[in-house]
Amino acid sequence: MSLAPVHLAGTGLACALGGDLRAAVAALRRGGVRPEPVRISPEVQWPVYRLPAGEGDWRARLVRTVRAVAAEAGVDDAARDAPLFVASSSLDVGEMEQVPPAARFGGDFDDFADIVAHALDWRGPVFTVSTACTSAFNAVFAACDLLRAGEAAEALVIGAELGNRFTVAGFGAMQLLSPDAARPFGAARNGLVLGEAVAALRLARAPAGRWRIAGGANVVDGRNPSGAEASAVRAMCEGALAQAGLATADVDLVKVQAAGGPANDAIEAEALKQLFGTLPPLVSLKAQIGHTLGASGAAELALLLACIEAGAWPRAEHALDAGLGVALAAEAPARLRHLLLNLVGFGGGHAALLLAGDHA
Structure with missing residues (x-):
């Protein structure tokens, strides 16, 4: 039996494409933006989809951007009594890089959420909520549980990843980064490109907006700690569908993970073909904003819905890998009933979220 829906009452986003959703869609229509180099050492740099630098230090940028995306999502004074879920992978590492070494480890795990609050x-x-790249979806799942239990009428999820050299250096050291561009499902894919983003999702029990969260699932399979497992990809999709009371034939669009990694893209493509048989249309957003890690669930959800509402669409400019047997939708x-x-x-971590539209 499907669970009571939770409605998506508002969204906000700041990413490399722009400081709000309207600017992001406009930039996407113009062909998007290019990542900027982040220098790790005199000899090493990697491309990153960065937010505009703006004025002030790391904390000032975070505070200013969080306030902007929350306002775009429609957060008012009354909403500030609701639960707030702060999702991030790197948390406040960027700020620790800017303070003296002796002051870097004096806080605790909740310092970042305290700054946002x-x-x-x-x-x-x-x-x-910090579960690596699934952080924002797990924050949404936790918020939905509270709302469905009647513990609150609304909740706010903030997904945030701001720049830091530590994360870029780590991904580079694991040989997971592309030196030039992200090519999801691409024939010449050679790694992912990281991105910065801050996104807000305002959730409500009462009907609001066009979309509602109909189901979701988080599946943990640690056999490949830095990669995907096909059985877990299938299980997360099946779990989200079961919670929503839907079948694979009900899905009209899949927003794929596909970050441009040689192995993980192939694993996801194969798992989706096994699950669906005939694939529904697929869309990827990481060639436009990069992989925004713990914020990616909120950021990509907000951007995808903005594209749908505005009639804009992210197109793949690279050649796809014919051997994968998948395609990315050109429009x-x-x-669009179920996403x-x-x-x-x-x-x-493997997580899937299912959205239902107002005509579903």
Whole structure:
């Protein structure tokens, strides 16, 4: 039996494409933006989809951006008594890079969420969710559980990843980064490109907006700590469908994880073919904003819905790998009742979220 829906009452996004959703869609229509080099050492640099630098230090940028995306999502004073879920993978590493070494390890795990909550003058309970790249989806799942249990009428999810050299250096050391561009499902794919983003999702029990969260699932399979497992990809999709009371034939569009990794893209493609047989239209967003890690669930959800509403569409400019047997949709499908959004993260996290439209 499907669970009571939770409605998506508002979204906000700041990413490399722009400081809000309208700017992001406009930039996408113009062909997008290019990543900028981040220098790790005099000899090593990697491309990253970065937010505009703006004025002030790391914390000032975070505070300013969090306030902007929350306002875009429609957060008002009354909403500040609701639960707040802060999702991130790198948390406040960027700020620690800017302070003296002796001061870097004096805080705790919740420091980052405290900064976000203080920026919003938040009065309600605050939760930190950090499960690598699945952080934002797991924050949404936790928020939905609270709403469905009647513990709150609304909740806010903030997904945030701001720049830091530590994360870029780590991914580079594991040989997971592309030196030039992300090519999801591409014939010449050679790694992922990281991205910065701050996104807000305002959730409500009462009907609001066009979309509602109909189901979701998180599956952990740690056999490949830095990659995907086909059985777990299938299981996360099946779990989201079961929670929503839907079948694979009901899915009109899949937002894939596909970050451009040689192995993981192939694993995801094979798992989706096994699950669906005949694939529904697929869309990828990581060639436009990069892999925004713990924020990616919120950021890609907000950007995808903005594209749908505005009639814009992210197109693949690279040649796809014919051996994978998949294609990326050149335009939005005419029928969009149910959207399946997939994420795969470090530590074996595999998460899928299912959205239902107002005509579903």
